[in-house]
Amino acid sequence: MKLDSQQLARVAALFRAFAEPTRLAILQELKSDELAVSEIVDRLTTSQANVSKQLKLLHDAGVVSRRKSGTTVFYTIADPMVFELCRLVCDKLNRDAVKPSKIRF
Amino acid sequence: MKLDSQQLARVAALFRAFAEPTRLAILQELKSDELAVSEIVDRLTTSQANVSKQLKLLHDAGVVSRRKSGTTVFYTIADPMVFELCRLVCDKLNRDAVKPSKIRF
DNA sequence: TCACTAAATAGCCATTTGGTTATACTTGCA
């Protein structure tokens, strides 16, 4: 079964959501908790505007969900596949590493 | 367990290898067979130079292996995690799709 | 209505990157 170019583009787009350190950092913070945008901003070292932008990207990709309460917006990981994906990738990096320094999302 | 920014960068870099349609198309061709560069070029619609470039990228990421025989170079998928990753992503896309049109790598 | 807070968006810039064409490199063979 071969994917056509349009389907490959959709697959690539979903992978791209995970292909930036800042977005991974956001997902890492969301791993344990549902968090407000401002809480994520506090935990990272980038601007509120950038966090909002990356959250929108993750949301458009279906990776996170939003919940609005008053003026604050809470985000959660929308699909547990995120954890499986990151586990697969970390496992591979650990296998490939010369020096054994385990990383795990 | 939290990854520091350097580790997040490595994870992101590996995801990035999968984040482009052309590279996914190459991997899709390699799914069943070991192939020479020229055979991949014949199966896709891009230049030999571009295929070489993307293969180098995939090789640097540890995703494909090379084997040289005379002047021709054969590439294979280096790690079966590729298939698991693509399966997870395709499954999610299928779950999210409004119209049920199953895609599978 | 006004002020305040939280989040999203607009506009901009520097960097990255996928693709191309042209060229170099390497191996096998006449």
Next chain:
DNA sequence: TGCAAGTATAACCAAATGGCTATTTAGTGA
């Protein structure tokens, strides 16, 4: 040697994108 075939690399360009600052939008309460 010399030539041809298969890959890889160089140089370049246009498009995409991550990040910033500034501004706008939306909800809350005095």
